[in-house]
Every structure is written in structure tokens, then in C-alpha cells.
Amino acid sequence: MKFLQNTGLIFFLFGLLAFTLIPFLGTYQLERSEVRKQVKDIHQEAMMEVLQPMFGTRYASNFSFVRDFNRYFDTYNEGLKEDQAWDKVIWDDYAFPLTKASSMSPVADAPLLFLVLSIGLAVFGGLLYTLPMYRNEPAGIKNDGIYFSSMKARGWLGIITGTYLILFYIILYWYPEYLTNLVIMVDPISLLLSGGPASQWFLYGLIYTLAILVMGVRMFRKYKGNNYQTIRTVSVMFFQLSFAFLIPEILVLFNMPWHDFKNIWPLDYSFFYEYRIEGMLGSGALGMFMLIWGIILILIGVPLFTYFYGKRWYCSWVCGCGGLAETLGDPYRQLSDKSLKAWQIERYLVHGVLVFAVLMTAVTIANYFMEFALLGQATDQLHSIYGFAIGSAFAGVIGTGFYPFMGNRVWCRFGCPLAAYLGLVQRFKSRFRITTNGGQCISCGNCSTYCEMGIDVRWYAQRGQNIVRSSCVGCGVCSAVCPRGVLKLENGEEAGRVNDMPIIIGNESIKVKS
Amino acid sequence: MTDNTIVILGNGISGVTCARHIRKNDPDIPITIVSAETRHFFSRTALMYIYMGHMKYEHTKPYADDFWEKNKISLKLAWVEQVDFTERELHLAGGEKLSYKTLVLATGSKPNKFGWPGEDLKGVQGLYSYQDLLQMEENTGKIGRAVLVGGGLIGVEMAEMLRSRNIPVTFLVRENGFWDNILPVEEAALVGKHIREHHVDLRLATSLEEIISDKNGAVQGIRTTDGETIDCQFVGLTAGVSPLIDIFKDSPLDTDRGILVDDKFQTNLPGVYAIGDCAEFRSAPGEGRKTIEQVWYTGRMHGETLAHNLTHKKQVSYVPGIWFNSAKFFDIEYQTYGHVPAKWTEPYHSFYWESGSGKVALRLLFDQKDCILGMNAFGWRMRHEFFDRAIREGWKAERVLKQLSSADFNPEFHRQFHQQVLDQYNRENGTAVKLPKRSFIQKLIGSRA
Numbered sequence: 001m002k003f004l005q006n007t008g009l010i011f012f013l014f015g016l017l018a019f020t021l022i023p024f025l026g027t028y029q030l031e032r033s034e035v036r037k038q039v040k041d042i043h044q045e046a047m048m049e050v051l052q053p054m055f056g057t058r059y060a061s062n063f064s065f066v067r068d069f070n071r072y073f074d075t076y077n078e079g080l081k082e083d084q085a086w087d088k089v090i091w092d093d094y095a096f097p098l099t100k101a102s103s104m105s106p107v108a109d110a111p112l113l114f115l116v117l118s119i120g121l122a123v124f125g126g127l128l129y130t131l132p133m134y135r136n137e138p139a140g141i142k143n144d145g146i147y148f149s150s151m152k153a154r155g156w157l158g159i160i161t162g163t164y165l166i167l168f169y170i171i172l173y174w175y176p177e178y179l180t181n182l183v184i185m186v187d188p189i190s191l192l193l194s195g196g197p198a199s200q201w202f203l204y205g206l207i208y209t210l211a212i213l214v215m216g217v218r219m220f221r222k223y224k225g226n227n228y229q230t231i232r233t234v235s236v237m238f239f240q241l242s243f244a245f246l247i248p249e250i251l252v253l254f255n256m257p258w259h260d261f262k263n264i265w266p267l268d269y270s271f272f273y274e275y276r277i278e279g280m281l282g283s284g285a286l287g288m289f290m291l292i293w294g295i296i297l298i299l300i301g302v303p304l305f306t307y308f309y310g311k312r313w314y315c316s317w318v319c320g321c322g323g324l325a326e327t328l329g330d331p332y333r334q335l336s337d338k339s340l341k342a343w344q345i346e347r348y349l350v351h352g353v354l355v356f357a358v359l360m361t362a363v364t365i366a367n368y369f370m371e372f373a374l375l376g377q378a379t380d381q382l383h384s385i386y387g388f389a390i391g392s393a394f395a396g397v398i399g400t401g402f403y404p405f406m407g408n409r410v411w412c413r414f415g416c417p418l419a420a421y422l423g424l425v426q427r428f429k430s431r432f433r434i435t436t437n438g439g440q441c442i443s444c445g446n447c448s449t450y451c452e453m454g455i456d457v458r459w460y461a462q463r464g465q466n467i468v469r470s471s472c473v474g475c476g477v478c479s480a481v482c483p484r485g486v487l488k489l490e491n492g493e494e495a496g497r498v499n500d501m502p503i504i505i506g507n508e509s510i511k512v513k514s
Numbered sequence: 515m516t517d518n519t520i521v522i523l524g525n526g527i528s529g530v531t532c533a534r535h536i537r538k539n540d541p542d543i544p545i546t547i548v549s550a551e552t553r554h555f556f557s558r559t560a561l562m563y564i565y566m567g568h569m570k571y572e573h574t575k576p577y578a579d580d581f582w583e584k585n586k587i588s589l590k591l592a593w594v595e596q597v598d599f600t601e602r603e604l605h606l607a608g609g610e611k612l613s614y615k616t617l618v619l620a621t622g623s624k625p626n627k628f629g630w631p632g633e634d635l636k637g638v639q640g641l642y643s644y645q646d647l648l649q650m651e652e653n654t655g656k657i658g659r660a661v662l663v664g665g666g667l668i669g670v671e672m673a674e675m676l677r678s679r680n681i682p683v684t685f686l687v688r689e690n691g692f693w694d695n696i697l698p699v700e701e702a703a704l705v706g707k708h709i710r711e712h713h714v715d716l717r718l719a720t721s722l723e724e725i726i727s728d729k730n731g732a733v734q735g736i737r738t739t740d741g742e743t744i745d746c747q748f749v750g751l752t753a754g755v756s757p758l759i760d761i762f763k764d765s766p767l768d769t770d771r772g773i774l775v776d777d778k779f780q781t782n783l784p785g786v787y788a789i790g791d792c793a794e795f796r797s798a799p800g801e802g803r804k805t806i807e808q809v810w811y812t813g814r815m816h817g818e819t820l821a822h823n824l825t826h827k828k829q830v831s832y833v834p835g836i837w838f839n840s841a842k843f844f845d846i847e848y849q850t851y852g853h854v855p856a857k858w859t860e861p862y863h864s865f866y867w868e869s870g871s872g873k874v875a876l877r878l879l880f881d882q883k884d885c886i887l888g889m890n891a892f893g894w895r896m897r898h899e900f901f902d903r904a905i906r907e908g909w910k911a912e913r914v915l916k917q918l919s920s921a922d923f924n925p926e927f928h929r930q931f932h933q934q935v936l937d938q939y940n941r942e943n944g945t946a947v948k949l950p951k952r953s954f955i956q957k958l959i960g961s962r963a
Contacts (some may be wrong), residue, residue: 445574
């Protein structure tokens with residue numbers, strides 16, 4: 001068994017190595033025909049001239065290609081900016097499509113081979129490693145040695161992993177032109193699903209989904225015997241694979257806008273952006289349904305489901321960010337900060353982002369109805385600030401890159417505006433709570449330690465108090481790791497949900513007037 | 515020091531609960547907690563998880579380090595060598611003296627040693643304190659086998675700790691069943707089976723004769739009373755604990771096995787109280803209860819009650835409610851409510867159900883009128899409130915069995931056992947107790963009612 005797992009680990013590492021090296025393969029040469037194909041009509045003339053020196057030049061790597069491209073492109077734009085010729089400046093990002101079109105790497109000749117050698121090998125190795133986990137062991141809590149692990153307790157393996165993830169996200173969001181070979185590699189899958197070539201987002205969606213699936217299998221092994229964990233994991237795997245990955249691509253195949261039906265504003269912060277609204281309004285009955293469904297989720301779905309089940313119905317059962325956190329991020333859940341200070345920062349930050357998202361959207365909608373008169377500039381500014389700071393840096397780079405440093409829910413806890421909205425409902429009008437079982441708590445601290453949201457669960461449990469907190473995503477792990485059966489996630493009557501027990505059950509000496 | 519200072523000796527659950535509740539009731543009275551074990555209160559029951567790598571020491575601290583200052587509870591990390599009860603002073607190692615108006619002794623326990631030959635060898639130890647944990651870490655670094663002596667809760671914890679590092683364990687238990695002075699035969703067998711499932715070499719009805727030394731004064735093996743020799747480099751002594759009262763042996767403080775106290779935790783000396791593991795009641799605090807209560811929960815109740823008396827004019831006696839306790843045997847959780855002795859006689863009668871897997875079990879004990887006296891649950895979490903009430907009100911068997919679903923505290927989607935239990939009960943008693951019906955809507959919204 002150990003042999004099988006070690007083999008899996010080696011396969012995984014080879015796959016990862018291949019994935020990391022593939023971007024560096026091949027040579028690059030820009031052709032006029034590609035510029036004609038990739039560039040908008042209004043920019044054709046300018047771009048042909050700007051890129052003139054590059055035509056016919058063979059670049060040995062994407063580095064030299066991108067460097068030259070940026071040099072010519074930026075010189076052109078800078079010149080226009082100096083002349084205050086703002087309307088001529090090219091704001092579109094052509095670096096990615098043109099680099100992709102210029103790639104002459106072996107990947108383009110045999111994309112599937114490279115796919116198998118990189119992502120394929122990593123997935124296969126991952127499964128080979130996770131499937132035999134805890135075989136022939138009785139069901140139970142499998143946390144042995146977590147704090148001795150370099151990977152899971154901020155050792156050098158964890159630091160390397162975190163750094164790799166952070167770098168990957170930075171390149172993905174801001175320098176995707178360096179990832180073109182990987183995107184070319186997944187083109188065949190994209191063509192199969194949506195009929196179109198892949199973008200860096202398709203590549204990201206694919207590995208994101210595969211990560212949830214493989215690490216979901218790990219969850220089945222780790223929490224064997226705990227049906228709540230198993231069913232919840234099946235749920236996030238299903239929603240990621242179908243709603244977040246396959247259905248949007250298939251929609252594109254049918255000339256519909258790419259749409260994730262389970263993504264809800266304000267997490268889906270661009271839902272009310274002009275291009276999205278226009279896209280939905282221009283797509284017939286299904287487009288109309290997208291719009292109405294999205295609004296129903298915001299106005300009725302969130303309060304109603306959260307009233308009955310708490311925010312877990314979304315955060316740890318449906319959400320894509322939650323899905324990744326609960327699977328890929330599970331090994332890091334114990335790294336969340338439980339201090340009072342962290343809780344204070346969390347409340348300011350997460351509600352701050354919610355306010356920002358609401359204001360931005362209000363301006364966007366106002367602007368839409370004012371037909372882009374006064375607020376046009378402000379809207380664009382807000383969109384770009386939000387997209388950069390929240391959508392990319394916070395949700396992506398910090399959200400996932402910081403798994404090995406600050407736990408798997410950094411984004412959900414400190415940044416997600418939808419989590420803040422769900423949390424407000426959960427805190428003030430919901431039937432959900434984590435019930436504390438009378439006086440059985442022994443203050444051991446397993447619940448607090450393994451709470452990914454950094455809730456000091458023990459603080460409540462040892463006082464005999466139920467846990468009612470806006471941030472709780474209902475993952476159920478506190479209940480799972482409790483050695484004395486003290487915690488139970490429950491939906492129940494609102495009466496007695498928030499309770500205070502000055503003297504804990506079992507002691508009859510003192511009669512407390514309540 | 516002002517003259518109304520309360521000094522608490524010991525920062526375990528009893529002492530700390532007492533301090534916290536004094537502060538709740540009185541915002542000003544000076545409180546000092548003295549301990550030589552650790553600066554801050556930690557959860558003793560969590561020591562095992564540090565060894566197993568589930569947590570680090572800092573995670574076992576129930577309160578943040580700034581909690582104590584915020585609540586004006588001063589902490590003194592010091593070893594008390596002697597207490598001068600006439601001058602009302604603690605003599606600390608290093609010569610410092612600490613005076614008190616009121617002294618609360620909450621010194622806890624120490625592992626039992628029964629005079630086994632070799633019990634003080636290197637590599638032989640119990641597990642109670644933080645220092646014991648550090649020592650165990652050191653003693654079990656590179657060993658081929660560990661032997662545990664005495665089958666109680668600490669023994670099974672130590673077995674689990676050692677197994678988490680793949681150290682082979684032989685577990686000597688004098689009795690014929692595991693923990694069978696507390697557990698009825700079936701439950702003891704269930705636990706024993708599970709311990710073996712975790713590859714522990716459990717030897718029932720086997721006693722320790724002697725611990726064998728190597729030439730460096732370290733343990734190299736043990737011999738059982740059957741004459742068998744087992745090579746090992748570590749011996750865990752887990753045959754219970756007894757009150758840690760060594761420094762009071764030649765003092766005016768009245769002691770027997772523990773520090774003798776009345777029902778208000780008052781010792782024979784004015785202004786001196788004892789709570790938790792180290793206290794011994796002059797008469798048991800309730801029917802079927804022991805005079806020394808060495809459980810986390812009772813320590814907490816002692817602390818709550820004494821704190822009340824130290825801050826109120828009207829004094830109350832310690833009146834514990836329905837007994838409860840819990841433990842975990844490797845993967846199997848155990849909860850008990852009320853009174854279930856290891857053996858009982860007519861007209862008491864019991865109902866016992868065990869799942870096919872042999873890992874889930876329920877015991878209910880009834881009196882001659884078929885009223886519930888207590889229960890044991892294994893691998894099945896049960897609601898404290900439910901059984902506290904059912905036992906206090908003396909519910910009839912059928913009522914308890916019918917409502918078992920609302921006592922169920924297992925996680926959502928957990929396998930339901932209620933129907934199986936009812937089937938067996940009805941078969942054995944010729945009754946027809948039925949599952950209460952829950953509507954689809956009730957199920958959908960998870961309503962218990």
C-alpha cells in the first residue's frame with residue numbers, strides 16, 4: 001500500500017514538473033495573418049505597424065517574445081498618452097492571444113500527449129496516493145501527526161507549496177501570456193465542450209475542477225464513516241463539475257453567454273455589469289431565465305435557504321471557492337488564526353468588502369439606467385479597482401495561495417461579500433446553530449484548532465453555549481473531531497438558539513435566577 | 515498584598531473555574547493562581563493530542579494569554595514547598611513568600627504506584643502532568659515496545675498515543691475485562707475488542723510482577739505474575755491516580771486519602787478550602803457517589819460552587835445533579851448518564867443493544883418500577899439534556915425508548931439505530947413501542963419536534 005502511494009506521489013510530482021516546464025517549451029513567431037485574426041478591426045492598422053519589426057523573427061522563448069511585444073506595444077501607447085491622444089490608446093490586451101497564436105511549440109502538435117504527461121499524470125498520481133489512504137484502518141479521526149507535518153504545519157514544504165500557488169495565481173491573472181502553451185494543451189478539450197479554443201480561464205477551470213475531484217476522493221477516505229462529510233463532499237464535487245465547469249462551456253457551444261447558475265452576486269460581482277446584462281438580455285428565454293434566476297437567488301434564495309439551513313447550504317455544499325477550500329484546502333484547515341484580533345479584522349474586512357461591492361453595483365446599475373452619462377468613468381474605475389483588488393488579488397492570490405500559511409478559508413472569512421451577506425442572515429434570522437451538548441465539553445481544543453473559519457468554538461462549548469456565529473460555514477468538522485460528542489450542527493426552533501448557561505448542567509448547588 | 519487576597523494553588527480545571535467564577539461575582543477581589551506546572555491553564559484531557567500531533571500545546575489553552583490580565587487574575591509560576599497555615603503564607607521555592615486571606619487547594623492528582631519492583635526506573639512513568647508528557651516524548655523516542663499497566667482511561671489514552679506513532683503496545687490489565695470495575699461485561703468486551711482492533715496486545719487477567727532494569731538503570735522488560743517476560747523500553751503506569759497532597763502530610767491540615775472537606779469544601783482550617791481531585795469529602799456528596807471525585811466535570815462543579823460561596827453571604831452545599839461522564843476509547847466515544855454500575859442485582863434490570871458492527875451499543879438500566887436509572891452509550895452521541903431530564907424525572911422504559919430519536923446527538927445523515935433498538939426491545943419485552951412519526955416537512959427542515 002505504501003508502495004502504491006509512493007508511486008502515486010512520484011507520478012504526481014512528475015506531472016507537476018511537466019506542468020511547470022511546459023510553458024517554457026518551443027519557439028515563437030508572429031505572423032501577419034494572426035494579427036489580422038486576433039486583433040479588432042479598429043486596431044488592425046495600428047497593430048500591424050506597431051508589430052512590424054516582429055514579423056518574421058523567430059523568438060527562442062516566450063520571454064523574449066513577450067519582452068519585444070511589450071516593448072513595441074508600450075512605446076506606441078506611451079507616445080499616444082504623452083500626446084494626450086486618449087482615444088487612440090489601445091486598452092485591449094493582445095499579449096495573450098498573440099503569444100498564443102505565435103507559439104510554435106511541440107505542444108501544439110501533440111496537445112493530448114502533453115496533457116497526459118502533465119495534468120493527466122498529476123491526477124493519476126493523486127488518485128493513486130489518495131485512494132489507498134487509511135485502508136484496513138477503522139473509521140475515525142485521522143489527524144495523527146498533522147502538527148509534525150512540514151506540509152500542513154507551515155514547514156518548508158508548506159512554504160514552497162504556498163509560494164508556488166501564489167506565483168501561479170499572479171501569472172494567471174496578470175501575465176497569462178506566459179501560460180500559452182498550457183492553454184494550447186487544453187484547446188482540444190475546450191473545442192470538444194464549447195466549440196471554441198481555450199483561454200487561460202478554461203485552463204484554470206479545468207485544473208480547479210480536477211483538484212476538487214481528486215481531493216474530494218481524499219475527503220471520502222479521510223472522513224470515512226462520517227456521512228455528513230461524505231455527502232457534503234459529493235455535493236461540492238457535483239456543483240463544481242456540472243454547474244461551474246461543464247454547463248457554462250456547453251452554454252457557449254449553443255451560443256449562449258458563459259454562465260454559472262449557482263454563482264450569486266455579490267460573489268459574482270460582475271453579474272450586473274453591462275456586458276453581462278446585455279449578454280443575458282440578448283440570449284432569448286434562457287438568457288432571461290439567467291437574469292431572473294440570479295435575482296431570485298439574491299433576494300429570495302439566500303435569505304430563505306439560510307433561514308432554514310444556515311449559510312452552509314451555500315458555503316460548504318455548493319460554492320466553488322468553498323468547494324476548493326473543503327477539498328484541496330482541507331489539509332490546511334488548522335492554520336486559521338483563532339485570536340480575538342483576527343476576528344476583529346475579519347469583521348471589518350468582510351463587511352467592508354460587502355459595502356464596496358454593494359456601492360459598486362449601485363453605481364453600475366445607476367449608470368446603466370442613466371445610459372452611461374455621468375457615471376461612466378466612475379463605473380469603469382470602480383470595476384477595475386474591484387476586479388484587481390478583490391476579484392483577483394484577494395480571492396485568487398491570497399484566497400488560495402495562502403492556504404498553507406493562513407488556512408483554507410482566508411478569502412471566505414476575510415473577503416467574500418456573499419459570505420458576509422449570508423452571515424448576516426445566519427447570525428440574526430436562522431434556525432441553524434451548533435448545539436453544545438450540555439456539560440460534556442472538556443475544553444480540549446480540537447474544535448477550535450480544526451475550525452477553518454477561525455472560530456474559537458471551544459469558547460462557547462466549554463460554557464455550555466450554542467455556537468451562533470455569522471462566519472460559520474457549517475463544514476461540520478468541529479463536530480467530527482470532538483472526542484466527547486459535544487457538538488452537533490442542527491436546524492431547529494429559533495427559541496433557545498442563543499443561550500447562556502451561567503452554571504453548566506449537572507451542578508444543582510447553585511440556583512441561578514434566569 | 516491586600517488582606518482579602520484569595521490564593522488558588524493549582525491551575526487545573528477546578529482552580530481556574532473557581533477563579534473565573536469568583537471574578538464573575540466580584541470584580542475587585544484580588545485573585546492569584548499559583549502553579550509550577552505551566553504558566554497558563556491548559557486542558558489536561560488534551561495532553562494526548564499534543565503527543566499525537568493533532569494539536570500543539572498552545573491549542574490546548576482554553577483562554578488566550580491576555581485573558582488573565584484582562585480579568586485581573588494574577589498568575590504565579592512557582593513551586594510551593596510548604597504552606598504555613600498559622601501565618602497564612604505559602605513558601606515558594608527560592609524563598610519567596612505569598613500571603614493569603616483565603617486559600618483554595620486544587621492541587622490535583624498523581625499517578626498511582628503500588629510498590630512494583632522497578633517502578634522508579636528510567637523509562638517508567640505515568641501520565642498526568644505536562645511534565646509527564648514531555649518525559650513521555652523523551653522516553654518513547656526510539657523504542658521497540660511499550661508496556662502499559664492498569665486498564666483505565668489513561669491507559670487507553672496512552673495506548674492510542676503510542677499507536678499513533680506505530681509503537682507496539684502490550685497492555686496488561688489485572689481484571690478479566692477492560693475497565694470492568696466501571697463497565698458491565700458487554701461494554702467491557704466491546705471496548706476490549708476495539709482496543710485489539712488497533713493492534714494493541716491486550717492481556718486481560720494479567721498482572722505486573724516486576725519491571726526489569728538494564729545495566730544503566732533503564733527499563734528493558736517486565737515480568738508478569740504468570741512468569742512471562744516481555745521486552746520493552748517503556749512502561750506506562752496507568753493504574754489510576756490519587757490526590758497530590760504530599761506537602762500537607764505533616765501539617766495541621768486534616769487529610770486521609772485526600773484533603774478532607776465538608777459539603778462546602780471547607781477543610782478543618784478556617785479560610786482553607788480544597789476542590790477537585792485532591793479533595794476528599796467526609797461524606798459522599800450524593801447517593802452512589804464517591805468521596806473523591808476525579809473527573810473533569812466534577813472539578814468544574816467544585817470550582818463553580820466554591821466560587822459562589824466565597825462571594826456570597828448565603829452559603830450553599832455542593833449538590834451535584836445527575837452523574838455524567840464521557841471518554842473515548844480510540845475511535846469509540848463513550849457517554850454515560852445517571853447510575854450504571856458494573857454489576858447490579860434484582861430487581862434492577864437492564865436493556866442492552868449492540869450493533870452488528872460491534873462498535874455501537876446502548877445500555878439502559880431500570881429500577882423495579884421500570885423507571886430509568888442510567889445509561890451507557892458507545893459510538894452513539896446522546897443529548898445530555900434529554901437523559902438528565904429523563905433520569906431526574908424517572909421516565910418509564912417505554913417513554914425513553916420511544917423518544918430515543920430526540921436524544922440522538924449524532925451528526926446529521928448519520929446512520930439511525932432507533933428502529934433496531936426498538937425491534938430488539940419489543941422482541942425481548944413483548945411490547946409494541948413504535949417510532950414516532952416525522953412528517954416530510956419536519957425531516958426536510960431538520961426539526962426535532
